[in-house]
Amino acid sequence: MPKRILQGTVVSSANDKTVTVNVERRFTHPLLKKTVRRTKKYRAHDSDNKCQVGDIVSIEECAPISKNKRWTVVAE
Template sequence: MAVKERVGVVVSDKMEKTVVVAIESRTTHPRYGKIVVRTKRYKAHDEENQCNVGDQVRIQETRPMSKTKRWAVVDILTRAVKA
């Protein structure tokens, strides 16, 4: 069985040991052919609270850790630039 992995951007880090990761998918509209951007948000487990808003991360599907949390942060690909 293949392990599901996604790459997305952290949009919230206000919870303890949890981050919200937004993943964009680009698909063409079936009738009009225009590219439509859809965003799906996943809650992911971040054990050491290392992620910050704007970081690009890879998440992996895991066992259910809470009512809505079924993903875990595997690694941080790029850090957000501090302004």
């Protein structure tokens, strides 16, 4: 089964080797028939501390690294 890859914006890089990525998804509301935006934050592993706040990155699903980290940064 392929690993999921999401794209989002880095909103925090305060922790060592960890970035917080805000991922936005858009869908049509079933009743209102209106496009709705939902965001979710993911913690991702950034081994080289390259990412800065505001960067657009791709993250890939991986095995758990810590309590909250289940994603790794693939590309900036």
